[in-house]
Amino acid sequence: MADEKVVIGSETKYPLNGILTTPNETKKLFPAVVLVHGSGPNNMDEKIGNNYPFKDLAEGLSEKGIAVLRYDKRTFVYGKEMRKDTGISVKEETIEDAILAADFLRKDSRIDSNKIFIVGHSLGGMLAPRIDSEGGNFAGIIILGGSPRKLEEIMMDQNNDVLNSLNKFLKMIAKKQIAALSSKFGNIYNLSDEEAKSTLVLGKYVRAYYFKEMGEHPSIQYLKEMDKPVFILQGDKDFQVSVQKDYNGYKNLLGDMPNVTFKLYPNLNHLFMPSVYGEILKAKKEYKVAQRVDKQVINDISDWILSI
Template identity: 80%
Template sequence: MDEKIGNNHPFKDLAEGLAKKGIVVLRYDKRTFVYGNELKKETGLSVKEETIEDAILAANFLRADSRMDGNKIFIIGHSMGGMLAPRINAEGGNFNGIIIMAGSPRKLEEIMIDQNNDVLHSLNRFLKIIARKQIATISTKFNNIYNLNEEEAKSTKVLGKYVMAYYFKEMGEQSI
């Protein structure tokens, strides 16, 4: 909801700018931000629970408000939200328009690997060796996620203690 980049709050600024034009804006935090500790051991968590369901509920909340014109509800998705905006719309958002900011047609894991590889250029030689091994390990895990069945994906960790292969598998399969 309130991403901060340095001293800038781009989502807040955008919301305030739209509001000044008489456009109603509804922003909210993701479930994983608000309930992170409770959800971190949820092995079946996917973008459907983390993002899609709440975006659809938000749209329905606006449509139920008699002050709103239900025929003028749009979604703005940034980054992963931009990647998911078409899916949110297709799964029940029924928006009148979709605005995608910094979205990508690529899979999330591909973007993450490329971002990690880009960081390599800023590292000293010793750290590059370590980082290359870590990136190779993560790449191997990512390359295998679409070969896992649902239960295997829910029990296979890909990042840290709590991020399971299922999260990436479910998101990636929906975009295929």
């Protein structure tokens, strides 16, 4: 296994450092994956607390003969200057760089250009079908802890989960804040693009346009029209997406499609690591515990890729 430092988008305004991890074998062309981050400004290892899920995936998959490309997310490196852009969407934040990463792999003579896959985690999993459609052109799609729902629906559920675990006094305060957020979210699709770009919904920088643009490209539409292989995985102790609404949501919408495979893992959290506290209110504490991505998950992903 070798780690090579690379740059994704070296010709663009936003070059990003990355690592290409390649297997030891050199006799044949490798299949390869592009790792696409969840929400927030993540580094190439997708460091969350004391955990490094993308590093684990890169090491684990390359041991199985699969090359893995990971890179810093654009908002991780250029977040400050990007804040000024009122029209920022998932396209600039995630999609463009994932397509550049796929193109980068296609130019590598060691890699089988017909066997390049996308592994999207969380928000990256929600965007993976769109990334594929807009130029990624992958051999298959792997969705880790994703959702067929709109991002704002998931966020409202997360807020309500927090609300339900608060004491009475805090509940009163939080209820008002959540109601205000709910009414902002409820109005997003009534706004024109220009209005959405000037409407703040979260903090000082997150505007309605970010949610509107993403919501107008629902991932489930891409998946329903897709005949390439799709693998959907989730941990049953994931408190950031729901087994009932997200994992089963995918199953209800796509379960009859022969190209889609599903797997639910007992006692794994959103990072596909063993559950510690299992509740959203203790998310920070949960991710402070240093762990590794479960070996079975890595085995299942590599077996699935190598079977295609």
